[in-house]
Amino acid sequence: AQKVTQAQTEISVVEKEDVTLDCVYETRDTTYYLFWYKQPPSGELVFLIRRNSFDEQNEISGRYSWNFQKSTSSFNFTITASQVVDSAVYFCALSEAGQTGANNLFFGTGTRLTVIP
Amino acid sequence: ETGVTQTPRHLVMGMTNKKSLKCEQHLGHNAMYWYKQSAKKPLELMFVYNFKEQTENNSVPSRFSPECPNSSHLFLHLHTLQPEDSALYLCASSQARSGRLGGTGELFFGEGSRLTVL
Numbered sequence: 001a002q003k004v005t006q007a008q009t010e011i012s013v014v015e016k017e018d019v020t021l022d023c024v025y026e027t028r029d030t031t032y033y034l035f036w037y038k039q040p041p042s043g044e045l046v047f048l049i050r051r052n053s054f055d056e057q058n059e060i061s062g063r064y065s066w067n068f069q070k071s072t073s074s075f076n077f078t079i080t081a082s083q084v085v086d087s088a089v090y091f092c093a094l095s096e097a098g099q100t101g102a103n104n105l106f107f108g109t110g111t112r113l114t115v116i117p
Numbered sequence: 118e119t120g121v122t123q124t125p126r127h128l129v130m131g132m133t134n135k136k137s138l139k140c141e142q143h144l145g146h147n148a149m150y151w152y153k154q155s156a157k158k159p160l161e162l163m164f165v166y167n168f169k170e171q172t173e174n175n176s177v178p179s180r181f182s183p184e185c186p187n188s189s190h191l192f193l194h195l196h197t198l199q200p201e202d203s204a205l206y207l208c209a210s211s212q213a214r215s216g217r218l219g220g221t222g223e224l225f226f227g228e229g230s231r232l233t234v235l
Contacts, residue, residue, distance in 0.1 A: 004159070035223060037226075042228055043205060043207075043228040043229040043231075044119055044121075044207075044226045044227055044228040044229065045207065045209075045224075045226040046119075046226075047223040047224070047225065050223050091160070104162060104165060104173060105160075105162070105224060106159075106162070107159045107160040108159060109157065109158065109159050110159075
């Protein structure tokens, strides 16, 4: 069965500090997709990144970077030089490609990040 | 603006009421989803519609009844709910493809409908 674990429930950092959000997943599929979403106070989940299981290259997008390691089943997310606008709940999610058609995402419980000015 | 619009944003209802949540997507997607978000729990997938056909019903109680009249609209009809059904209900859409690697696209979410059952 699929499972996504975000062990950090809440994190607080001071502005300009770096912060890493952890994500550990479980799946029996060899082909799968991992996602990170951001949920600001307004409620909608904003897509940040998708990685497929065959691509372990780390990715950097501005102040955001992602570290995908299949050996430890982890897909961690780092924000560099955090800003107050980064305050939100961040969700890691897994989709198994064995399902055809629609995307069934399984989400972790989320990590609430608070950036203190 | 994600292209997915949910109404109403807030809803308070009694346990004997009947109400509906509406979702509309303007992205040309062919798959739509209902998720339930309760405090301190993972987002729970409730229903999936792929090309207007329901492909997933995740053991959801019958007091929740989905309807997908076309690929742009999705409803969640509510009746005789319980207080524990109070949650944020999120609608999402995606572009689904057929084949083994069909489920690759990201989901686009609406802002949710905050439901309170008294």
